[in-house]
Amino acid sequence: MRNTRNTQRTAMGVALAAGMMTALLAPAPAAAQADKVVVMKLSTATINDTQHEWLKRFAALVEKDSGGRIKPEIYPASQLGSIPRQIEGVQFGSIQGWMGPPEFLVGVDERYEAMSAPGLFSSIDQVMKVAQDPPIQKMMYGIGEAKGLTGVGFAPIGPSSILSKKQITKLADLSGMKVRVLASPFQLELIRRMGGSPIAMTLADVLPGLQQGTIDGTLTTMTIYTTMKYYDVGKFVVETDQPYVNSIGVMSKKWMDSLPADLQKIVRDDAAKVTKEITPFVRDFFAEQTKIFVANGGIISKLPKAEYDAMTVKISSIGDDLSKSKPALNEAVKTLFASAATHK
Numbered sequence: 001m002r003n004t005r006n007t008q009r010t011a012m013g014v015a016l017a018a019g020m021m022t023a024l025l026a027p028a029p030a031a032a033q034a035d036k037v038v039v040m041k042l043s044t045a046t047i048n049d050t051q052h053e054w055l056k057r058f059a060a061l062v063e064k065d066s067g068g069r070i071k072p073e074i075y076p077a078s079q080l081g082s083i084p085r086q087i088e089g090v091q092f093g094s095i096q097g098w099m100g101p102p103e104f105l106v107g108v109d110e111r112y113e114a115m116s117a118p119g120l121f122s123s124i125d126q127v128m129k130v131a132q133d134p135p136i137q138k139m140m141y142g143i144g145e146a147k148g149l150t151g152v153g154f155a156p157i158g159p160s161s162i163l164s165k166k167q168i169t170k171l172a173d174l175s176g177m178k179v180r181v182l183a184s185p186f187q188l189e190l191i192r193r194m195g196g197s198p199i200a201m202t203l204a205d206v207l208p209g210l211q212q213g214t215i216d217g218t219l220t221t222m223t224i225y226t227t228m229k230y231y232d233v234g235k236f237v238v239e240t241d242q243p244y245v246n247s248i249g250v251m252s253k254k255w256m257d258s259l260p261a262d263l264q265k266i267v268r269d270d271a272a273k274v275t276k277e278i279t280p281f282v283r284d285f286f287a288e289q290t291k292i293f294v295a296n297g298g299i300i301s302k303l304p305k306a307e308y309d310a311m312t313v314k315i316s317s318i319g320d321d322l323s324k325s326k327p328a329l330n331e332a333v334k335t336l337f338a339s340a341a342t343h344k
Contacts, residue, residue, distance in 0.1 A: 036069070037068065037069060037070075037071050038069060038070050038071065038259065038263070039070075039071050039073060039096075040059070040062065040070050040071065040072045040073065040096045040097065040255075040267075041073050041075060041080070041094075041095045041096050041097070042055045042058070042059060042072060042073065042074045042075065042095075042096065042097040042098070042099070043075045043076075043078075043079070043080045043086045043089070043090075043095050043097070043098050043099075044075075044076050044078075044086075044098065044099045044100060045076075045077070045078045045083050045086070045100055045203055046076060046077065046224075046227060047076035047077040047227065048076075048227055049157075049223050049224075049227050049285065050155050050156075050157055050223065050247065050278070050281065050282050050285055051076075051099045051100065051155065051157075051247050052074075052076045053278070053281055053285070054099060054153065054155045054247070054249065054274055054275075054278055055074050055076070055097075055099055055249075056074060057274045057277075057278070058072075058153065058249070058270055058271055058274045059072030059074055060072075061270035061273060061274065062266060062267060062270050065266045065269075065270055066263055066266050069263060070263060070266070070267075078204070080095055082202070082204070083100060083104050083202070083203070084104075084107070086098050086100075087104065087105065087107075087108065087149075090148070090149060090250060090251070090252045091108070091147060091148035091149060091252065092148065092252075092254070093148075093252045093254040093255050095252065096251060096252050096255045097152075097249060097250065097251045097252070098249075098250055099153070099155070099247050099248070099249045099250075100247055100248070101116065101157075101182070101245060101246065101247055101248075102115045102116065102140070102246070102247075102248045103115075103116050103182045103183075103184045103186075103187070104182070105143075105144065105149070105248070105250070106183075106184065108143075108144050108147045108149060109143045109144055109147065110326060110328070110329045111139075111143050111328055111329050111332040112140075112143055112144075112248075113184055113185070113186055113329065114319065114323075114329060114332035114333045114335075114336050115140065115246055115248075115336065116184065116186055116187070116243045116244075116245075116246070117186055117243065117318065117319030117333050117336065117337070118186060118190050118242045118243045118315040118316060118318045118319065119242060119243075119312060119315055119316025119317075119318070119319070120243065120244070120319065120336055120337060120340055121243070121244040121340060122241070122344070124156045124158065124244075124279060124282060124283065125279075126340060126343055126344060127156040127244055127246060128154075128156055128279055129343035130336065130339045130340050130343050131154040131156075131246070131275075132154075132275070132276070133339045133343065135335070135339070136335070136336065136339050137151075137154075139332065139335065140154075140248065144250060144253075145253060148252060148253050148254060149250040149251070149252070149253060150250065150251050150252075150253045150256055151248055151249065151250050151251075152249050152250065152251050152267065152268055152271035152272075153248070153249030153271035153272070153274055153275045154246065154247070154248055154249065154275050155246065155247045155249070155274075155275065155278050155282065156244065156245075156246050156247075156278075156279065156282050157221050157223060157244075157245040157246055157247060157282070157286075158221045158222060158223060158244070158245060158282070158286045159221065159239070159240075159241040159242070159244055159245070160219055160220060160221055160240060160241065160242055160243055160244065160245055161219075161220075161221065161222060161237050161238060161239045161240055161241070161300075162174075162179060162217050162218070162219050162237065162238050162240055163217055163218050163220070163225050163230055163234040163236065163237050164177065164179075164216055164217030164218075164234055164236050164237075164238070165210065165216060165217065165233065165234050165235075165236070166216070166236065167236040167238075167299065167301065168217075168236065168238040168301070169238070169301060169303075170303065170304065170307055171194055171195050171303065171307055171311060172195065174191075174194055174195040174196035175195050175196070176196075176197065177196045177197065177216040177217055178196070178197050178199050178214070178215045178216045178217075179191050179196045179197065179198055179199065179215065179216065179217045179218065179219055180198075180199055180200075180201045180206050180209060180215045180217070180218040180219065180220075181198045181199070181200055181201075181218075181219050182200065183200040184200075185322050186243070186318055186319060186322060187219060187243070188200065189318050189321075189322060190219070190242065190243070190315055190318060191219065193311075193314050193315050193318070194240070194311060194315070196217075198219075199214075199215055201215065201218075203224075203228075206218050206228070206230070207228060207229075207230060207233065210230065210233040210234055211233055217234065218230070218234075219240075220245065221245045221286075222237070222286060222289045222290055222293060223285065223286060223289045225237065225289070225293055225298075226289040226292045226293050226296075227289070231293055231296040231297065231298045232296075235297055235298050235299055236298070236299050236301070237293065237298060237299070237300045237301070238300075238301050238302070238303060239300065239301070239302050239303075240303070240308075240311070242311075242312070242315055249271055249275075251267065319333040319337070320333055320334070320337075
């Protein structure tokens, strides 16, 4: 009996020692998490443009600075679904990041539309000064927090214009014309005040709409006309400059919260670096697209100065007028216009 007990004690001692050794040798939870490779899917609706370039630069920095602990994957040209599906994916965490005009996030929070108020901006430099103004950045990046989105970056795209199948030389030419806009109250009212008939339409439907005559023109920016080859259908562009088109980079809050603190910092810091450095690319890219449009037979014109000035005055109150019954949006609009006034 005594031998049996001694044997049991010996076995228990060996097992205990082995267990302690295993615990000592096993990686701590934090170390195990640090060694894990995390996939970061980044999505956007366009390709070979500013949004795509921003994501490529961001992905390269994150992979480098994380030492490969984050593995970025970029999906341009709506490979992960329509824009609403991409945004939902980021909210729920199946997609880790999305970049696009904040107007597409109005369904998440109406304040996102404030950034595209007509008359707010008059240059790319002003856009970036306002976007990086600390109170504005805090507001814009935090708007979607409660709905699963956290802002990390920003990029200007350029001033808007109207592409059409017939030439527009004065505002009166817009009378009766069906012009595609985003599903944005600000853009709908903009075209109405300019004398046209606005039609909300997704990006994918614009080219077929122009081909089939569903619309006569589209309000967006030169970089879309060339990358989407709209010049095959509409040869005329009139520069209205309003609103300025911009893009915001948002990440899944659920995904960000799951990262160790050091990786969260890397993601935010690298997004800030790209945002700060993207403007020279934006300028060069926009200028190059203008040349491409003209090389493909496109004709670019401006409104007469008197008409342009009158139009600017008429449309600059849209943001305030349309948000008076929406206190949160109205406050965001006023805050942005106040910042823009100090960053001309």
